[in-house]
Structure formats: C-alpha cells, structure tokens
Amino acid sequence: MSTPAYAAMTPGAALEPHTIERRELGPDDVLIDIKFSGICHSDIHQARNEWFESIFPMVPGHEIAGIVREVGSAVTKFAPGDRAGVGVYVDTCMECENCKNGLENYCFKGFVPAYNGLDYNGDPTYGGYSSAIVVKEHYVLRIPEGIELDAAAPLLCAGITVYAPLRQFEAGPGKKVGIMGLGGLGHMGVKHAHAMGAEVTLISHSPSKEDDAKRLGADHFLLLSDSESMAAQAMTFDLIVNTVSAPIDLGPVMNLLKTDGTMAYVGLPDKPLEVNVFSLNGQRRNLTSSTVGGIPETQEMLDFCAEHGYAADIEVISADQINDAWERVVNSDVRYRFVIDASTF
Secondary structure (H helix, E strand, C coil): CCCEEEECCCCCCEEEEEEECCCCCCCCCEEEEEEEEEHHHHHHHCCCCCCCCCCCCCCCCCCCEEEEEECCCCCCCCCCEEEEEEEEEEEEECCCCHHHHHCHHHHHCEECCCCCCCCCCCCCCCCCCEEEEEEHHCCCECCCCCCCCHHHHHHHHHHHHHHHHHCCCCCCCCCCEEEEECHHHHHHHHHHHHHHCCCCEECCCCCCHHEEEEEEHCEEECCCCHHHHHHHCCCCCCEEECCCCCCCCCHHHHEEEEEEEEEEECCCCCCCCCCCCCHCCCCEEEEECCCCCCHHHHHHHHHHHHCCCCCCCEEEECCHHHHHHHHHHHCCCCCCCCEHHHHHC
16 A cells, blocks of 8 residues: 655655555554654654664654554454554564563564564564554554544653653652653653652753743752752652653762662663662662553553543644754754644655
C-alpha cells in the first residue's frame, strides 16, 4: 500500500516528501489512518546517527494517534472508526517472561521499533511521519474520548516514559517527588505526579521555568544553582525522575534523596554519565533507569490521563514545518511537544 510520508534519505539530511509501502493487512493487523504524529527528540538523534548506525531512508515517529480504517479477520478489540494510538514498538516475541507479564518493552528478544529498525522478517520499519500505518492488534492502544487526538499523540512516548517510573515507585499522597527538567518528558512528569497526588517539585537549572512548572501542577520549584535551597532540601525526596538528556553532575541531585530514595533516569544523554558512588552508598540511595512501558501500563496511562482531564501541551505544525521544528527542538524552543498534522503529508 503506497503511503505518503516524510523521510530523511541520508544521515543528517533534511526531511523531504517520500512514499513508502505498507504491508497488506493480515488477520491480526489494524490499519490506522494517522491523524497526528508527535516529534520526539529521539527522532532527531536517530536521523542524525547520534546514537548508533541508523537505517535509511528513515521515516521517524513513534507518537502516533489516528482512526482505525480497517481491521483483519482475527481482530476483536478494534473496529473501523475507533480512536487508536501506536507507540515506540510494534512487535515483540510474546514468548519470554517479560512479554507474558505485560512488560513487552523489556522483551528478551528485543522489541521491533516503530521506525529505524527491522521486523522479525528483516524488513525495515517506518514510523508515524506518514499518513497510515499497519500494526498488529496487540500493539495498538485505545485513545479514550476524553483526550483530543493531537494532544494524545505525545503520550505514546513522552507520557508513558515518565508515567512508568512514577507508578513503579508509587508516587502518590505522602510522597515527595522531584521532576528534573521541564521539556517534553518533564512537563508530563509534573502533570502525572500532580494527578497521582504526590507533592511535586520541579528541579531545574533555569529560573524561567518556575511559572510554567507551577501552572502544570508543581507545588515547588528548586533551582540547581541555588546552593542554599539545595542544601535545605537535602535528604527530603522519595523519588526523583530525571528527564535531562545532557551529561550533568548527579552528585548534588542524588543528595536530595532520602535514605532508600530513588532516582529514575529516563533522559538519554549521548555521552556516558559519571556518578560519585559516595552520593549513593552514603544513604543507601538507588539509581535506576526506565524506558517507556508495557502495553497494559500504556493503556492504563491513557485512561488515567482521560480520567483526570489532561494530556500533553502541544504546538501543531504541518509537514513542511518539520525541519524548522527539529531545529527548535534542539534549541529547546517548544512548550512542550510538536505534533504534526498528518493530513499535510
């Protein structure tokens, strides 16, 4: 099925109009007309070969929201006209312990990414910067009526990425939670933690973020360069979700954690981090990581957002604005997620 898309034809090249072929609908497949596709910073990293050797031509995009056009003969959970989403991965082995336990994102075999990957047959995958996509029913999420499709798209990556550690470490009433960084991930972290009932602090190097942090639901704002305030908050946090993708000194932030407190790292720096072990073992603190979520947890997150009446803060653009939007993402000039109107492909 010929499908209009935008692609990077070579590493670092500007994205341009392109046509891809989507597979024919199989018995357990869902064909989705894409309405909106979020721009994630990881799209840029991969198209510029900044993480690993990528596959070209590349059609990025793993924050996909749309409407079901057609379903295969064995599909039972979706019907034409349903609101549907697709996130970071589109297949897993479904045989390993993690897949069987709803942790498909940690599939032992390795999940098949929505783009810049090869499926288990060796064919390249193409993502959401396109007008339609065919995905196995198991990996399709239902987008509740309480969320607009454009604002729902970033939930499929940014939203679940921060939701997963907040749920894992039981953010909620009586817990003091820090969200470090206020970008595409961080703004969703503040919203989630606030909706869960935690006491939320936005931790940032930029004083200009304070007003927005509190608008989004933060109770407090902590400036990293304010040594007096940092010292006053030492050993008071139960959980810090770190969304920062730049290499930073983690020591001062780790010192904010209580004994047995946890920092969950969800940012993806392009260089290795250095950690002073004394900032960990001095108070039996934990440093862990997390990546997106399993299918059940992602659906839970979408339903949670609808129940509490929020989604991502977005700026909708047309396809011919993608390259300019990418440069703005690199310069942190978006509040807080670009979303592409797929009708413009």
